[in-house]
Amino acid sequence: MNYSEENIRSALTERLHSAINRAYLRLASTTTAVCILGLMCVFYLAGTVFPQGVSLTEYINGGGGFVFLVALLDLLDFFTSPVFLILAFTLFLNLLVCVYEKYPSLFVKGPYPAEFTPEHSVALTQDLKEAFEKVREVFVKELGFRPVESESRWNVVQKGLPCGLLTWLFHAGAAVCFLGFILTYLFAYDGTMRLAPKKASTVVPRETGRLKSLWTAKDGPTDFHLYLDEFVTEYSEYPDLDYPEDRTARLAVGLGWSSPSYELREDSLFVKDWKARIKVIRGNNTLREKTAEVNSPLKYGGYTFYLAGWADTVKVSVDRNPILLEVLSGDEIFVPGLLDPLVFGDVKSGRVYRLDGRTEDLRPFTTVKRKSGVGYEYLGKVLFGDSVTLNGHSITPAGFETGAVLNYRYDPGAGVLWAGGLLLLSALALRVFIGRATAAYDLVELDGIVFLNLFVSSEGLGYSPDKTVAALTRHLTKDDIRPQEIPPGQ
Amino acid sequence: MLNSDSILSMASYLLGIELRLFWASSLFYTMALLLFIFHTVTRAVIFGKAARTALVAGVLAQAGLISLRAFEAGRAPAQTLYETLSWFALSAAVAYLYSSRRWRNIYLPGVLVSAVSAGACLYALFAASPAIEPLSPVLQSRWFEWRQINMFFSYAVFAVSASIEATYLIISPFVKKDCAPCYGLTAENIRDFHRSAFRLVLFGYPFLTFAIFSGAVWANNTFGRYWSWDAGQTWSLITWTVFTIYLHAKSVPALTGRAASAFNIIGFVSILATTFLGVNWLAGLLGIPLLRIYAL
Ligand code: HEM
Numbered sequence: 001m002n003y004s005e006e007n008i009r010s011a012l013t014e015r016l017h018s019a020i021n022r023a024y025l026r027l028a029s030t031t032t033a034v035c036i037l038g039l040m041c042v043f044y045l046a047g048t049v050f051p052q053g054v055s056l057t058e059y060i061n062g063g064g065g066f067v068f069l070v071a072l073l074d075l076l077d078f079f080t081s082p083v084f085l086i087l088a089f090t091l092f093l094n095l096l097v098c099v100y101e102k103y104p105s106l107f108v109k110g111p112y113p114a115e116f117t118p119e120h121s122v123a124l125t126q127d128l129k130e131a132f133e134k135v136r137e138v139f140v141k142e143l144g145f146r147p148v149e150s151e152s153r154w155n156v157v158q159k160g161l162p163c164g165l166l167t168w169l170f171h172a173g174a175a176v177c178f179l180g181f182i183l184t185y186l187f188a189y190d191g192t193m194r195l196a197p198k199k200a201s202t203v204v205p206r207e208t209g210r211l212k213s214l215w216t217a218k219d220g221p222t223d224f225h226l227y228l229d230e231f232v233t234e235y236s237e238y239p240d241l242d243y244p245e246d247r248t249a250r251l252a253v254g255l256g257w258s259s260p261s262y263e264l265r266e267d268s269l270f271v272k273d274w275k276a277r278i279k280v281i282r283g284n285n286t287l288r289e290k291t292a293e294v295n296s297p298l299k300y301g302g303y304t305f306y307l308a309g310w311a312d313t314v315k316v317s318v319d320r321n322p323i324l325l326e327v328l329s330g331d332e333i334f335v336p337g338l339l340d341p342l343v344f345g346d347v348k349s350g351r352v353y354r355l356d357g358r359t360e361d362l363r364p365f366t367t368v369k370r371k372s373g374v375g376y377e378y379l380g381k382v383l384f385g386d387s388v389t390l391n392g393h394s395i396t397p398a399g400f401e402t403g404a405v406l407n408y409r410y411d412p413g414a415g416v417l418w419a420g421g422l423l424l425l426s427a428l429a430l431r432v433f434i435g436r437a438t439a440a441y442d443l444v445e446l447d448g449i450v451f452l453n454l455f456v457s458s459e460g461l462g463y464s465p466d467k468t469v470a471a472l473t474r475h476l477t478k479d480d481i482r483p484q485e486i487p488p489g490q
Numbered sequence: 491m492l493n494s495d496s497i498l499s500m501a502s503y504l505l506g507i508e509l510r511l512f513w514a515s516s517l518f519y520t521m522a523l524l525l526f527i528f529h530t531v532t533r534a535v536i537f538g539k540a541a542r543t544a545l546v547a548g549v550l551a552q553a554g555l556i557s558l559r560a561f562e563a564g565r566a567p568a569q570t571l572y573e574t575l576s577w578f579a580l581s582a583a584v585a586y587l588y589s590s591r592r593w594r595n596i597y598l599p600g601v602l603v604s605a606v607s608a609g610a611c612l613y614a615l616f617a618a619s620p621a622i623e624p625l626s627p628v629l630q631s632r633w634f635e636w637r638q639i640n641m642f643f644s645y646a647v648f649a650v651s652a653s654i655e656a657t658y659l660i661i662s663p664f665v666k667k668d669c670a671p672c673y674g675l676t677a678e679n680i681r682d683f684h685r686s687a688f689r690l691v692l693f694g695y696p697f698l699t700f701a702i703f704s705g706a707v708w709a710n711n712t713f714g715r716y717w718s719w720d721a722g723q724t725w726s727l728i729t730w731t732v733f734t735i736y737l738h739a740k741s742v743p744a745l746t747g748r749a750a751s752a753f754n755i756i757g758f759v760s761i762l763a764t765t766f767l768g769v770n771w772l773a774g775l776l777g778i779p780l781l782r783i784y785a786l
Pocket of ligand 1: 094098
């Protein structure tokens with residue numbers, strides 16, 4: 001045997017080709033899809049079992065077991081681990097190959113078998129030619145079928161939507177969704193910023209998408225500014241339900257022996273909505289204006305800004321001093337003359353929707369706590385302008401400012417995902433809820449009697465073969481052809 | 491204009507009625523379960539018919555209480571655990587009654603369906619709070635509402651499908667050609683009966699897909715991320731993937747039989763596990779600490 005370099009190379013190329021061919025065939029198979037999806041399920045399960053986003057040390061200190069496996073498979077950050085990503089990518093390839101393989105079959109009509117096995121046989125009392133015309137007319141005019149060209153001896157008619165195309169479309173939609181995931185994985189990043197009222201802020205990203213971070217530390221600051229015009233909080237009154245926890249007592253309510261009752265407690269205010277009126281400005285120009293709400297983000301310049309919450313700055317006067325101290329609610333502040341720091345709670349201000357339909361503006365108030373040992377001593381609620389006296393000092397919350405906390409995100413994958421999802425959902429819904437019915441029929445004359453042999457099938461849930469046969473029979477009866485159902489094969 | 495006290499006493503009164511209706515529907519579902527069991531033990535068709543009637547009564551009571559709650563809350567009542575379980579129980583019973591409307595004297599799948607409906611109702615009544623709570627701004631989204639409604643509806647449809655599948659698996663070895671019908675099932679109609687399990691999954695699948703999609707739109711609008719791998723989202727993905735496998739298995743000749751049936755049952759188990767045991771049950775079972783999980 002000649003082991004020349006050329007021979008070795010061609011043998012290797014051949015092996016490579018055959019390996020690629022085999023891999024391709026594997027990826028084109030639905031069985032492979034079943035296997036990969038099964039493995040994905042096991043992986044998802046692992047992701048719900050092991051806490052995500054904690055460090056291995058935290059996990060071990062918390063008493064977690066299976067440490068070797070956890071470390072080996074990166075189970076605490078499993079959904080971005082190489083094992084998971086490789087499997088997800090293989091499913092994506094599987095889907096792509098499948099979609100590519102099915103593409104040519106979209107343009108192929110049929111194929112319809114030369115012979116169908118009749119599932120219904122109906123005896124007609126007309127001659128063959130007349131019966132043929134009538135059956136065709138009923139199918140087309142009454143039942144809405146259209147004749148389909150086929151090489152079969154049987155006549156084939158169809159109605160509904162091209163299911164092959166719809167199946168292809170929703171698989172293509174799933175592939176587009178995957179593309180969206182990949183774009184998000186590679187390019188998306190996010191961060192948090194605080195908008196102080198009546199001040200312009202610029203987005204200064206602290207991160208860059210995974211792929212981009214290979215060549216740049218972060219994107220530059222944006223050339224536009226965000227300006228918080230107004231921040232409004234709305235509250236509604238919220239009654240508490242007096243209802244037993246105990247099972248027997250609950251049963252007693254069911255039997256009508258006792259009744260549940262709603263009660264209004266003091267301070268039963270529930271945040272109904274936050275609204276931030278934000279302007280996007282460049283120089284003196286306002287480029288966009290929007291009242292952002294929790295479920296209604298502001299979009300500009302590729303970024304989406306989500307209203308995540310608010311941050312209050314409380315301005316405090318000590319002993320009526322006009323020079324005010326400023327502190328974020330929730331943070332500790334040392335007040336001159338007091339040994340222990342104070343903490344002011346969230347400011348409650350804005351509009352209240354009362355249960356009886358009245359609306360009113362809240363007189364703004366906050367709460368005060370004093371650090372005491374390891375905990376805090378609650379000192380009470382204070383209206384703005386009122387004071388609390390501590391160790392002979394009068395502490396007055398004199399004013400406040402409410403700023404908006406925004407999460408910003410850059411994600412070029414989300415739009416692609418919505419497009420793919422829409423394609424997937426609409427094609428899937430049409431395929432499943434409408435689908436297609438195919439009927440094949442043949443008319444034969446035996447001993448002077450004409451028989452209509454029928455085969456009806458359907459894909460999807462929109463058409464029922466039984467109903468089609470029943471409707472056909474009804475129409476034929478109406479035209480006095482007097483069909484008579486006989487068992488197939490007789 | 492009514493004052494607050496009148497509004498509260500009216501709300502308490504309506505909740506009292508609602509709870510009584512809820513207990514009544516649980517009672518009907520439990521009666522249906524017992525009657526379906528009698529039917530299974532005795533094979534008497536009369537018990538099957540009575541069980542169906544009890545199920546219809548349960549459905550009527552529950553449809554009433556859900557409508558009442560929708561009126562009280564001024565929104566679709568499918569947001570809290572109490573509400574979603576109630577919606578799930580109703581959907582399962584309705585899906586069963588609808589899909590079985592053409593079966594003659596076949597009542598076996600009713601055992602599992604009525605057990606699921608009764609279980610969901612009793613769980614809601616004993617373990618969840620019936621208070622109509624104001625929704626936090628985060629949950630005030632149509633997308634979230636659609637997610638809840640569609641997800642629990644599809645779960646209910648899958649539960650009915652699994653009941654049929656399980657019945658088929660247990661009963662088919664006993665159904666022989668030319669023998670008397672076994673619980674109404676004959677060699678002729680059993681394939682059709684089994685096909686209805688597939689058709690139900692096919693029917694429920696787009697609803698679950700839409701639920702996952704609308705959940706992603708909601709999360710994206712609210713938190714800025716369409717997917718965060720939290721346990722709730724991941725479990726809905728597990729269920730969706732299992733039913734995707736089932737639908738594929740149905741088109742692979744080697745898997746279309748028992749293997750596909752097994753996937754249908756696994757999907758049902760995953761629904762039961764998440765609906766009744768909660769999303770962290772497996773971690774608890776394996777003794778894995780929950781720690782700080784799933785940062786958004
Ligand atoms: C996440 C990805 C996928 C989703 C969501 C998906 C979804 C579906 C659904 C819902 C059906 C059932 C349609 C019906 O019975 O009417 C189906 C059928 C099918 N899928 Fe997929 N699929 C995926 C991946 C794949 C892959 C990777 C392949 C290729 C290897 C594949 C090949 C098929 C085939 C051959 C059918 C049968 C089509 C028919 O009966 O007309 N699918 N798919």
